[in-house]
Amino acid sequence: MDTPTTRHTVASTTLGDLTLVLDGDALTGIYFPGHWTRPERAEAGRQTDLADDPLATEVRDQLVAYLAGERTTFDLPLRLDGPALHQAVWTRLQQIPYGETTTYGALAEELGAAPQAVGQAVGANPVSVVVPCHRVLGADGSLTGYAGGLERKRALLTLEEPAATDRGALF
DSSP states (O other): OOOTTEEEEEEEETTEEEEEEEETTEEEEEEOTTOTTOOOGGGGOEEOOGGGOHHHHHHHHHHHHHHTTSOSSOOOOBOOOOOHHHHHHHHHHTTSOTTOOEEHHHHHHHHTSOHHHHHHHHHTOSBTTTSOGGGEEOTTSOOOOOTTOHHHHHHHHHHHHHHHHHHTOOO
């Protein structure tokens, strides 16, 4: 059940209307239309007006700037709840530099976990885009599993591609 400070709003972006879930002074979720792991309505708290919520406005502004190629990192207060392995995976995802990718297998080896468990943790990431799960690829470099859909994953990787091209790190 949500706490009195849990709230949600919708932000329009080039990736579609994203539902932002906030709790107090922290971002706790970003969900695409049709997202695999969307929270129940009660868990997303009361609906708030984007213009009346400074944190929601900041999240939207940073997302819009990122999607416009004007920003490569995020500076947002996050609260990510989940099991220990999920926490470890989400922390590691935040360390993948803009324009670079890794594989589920490489993450699993690095974290000493089963690839399937790492894949589940990546798929359960509640803060898509900000915690860049789109930078994780299949072992052969293929686009696999993205809660927002493979077209959005492709769009995010394409957005970051010029930085990768400059470094000679094409994906």
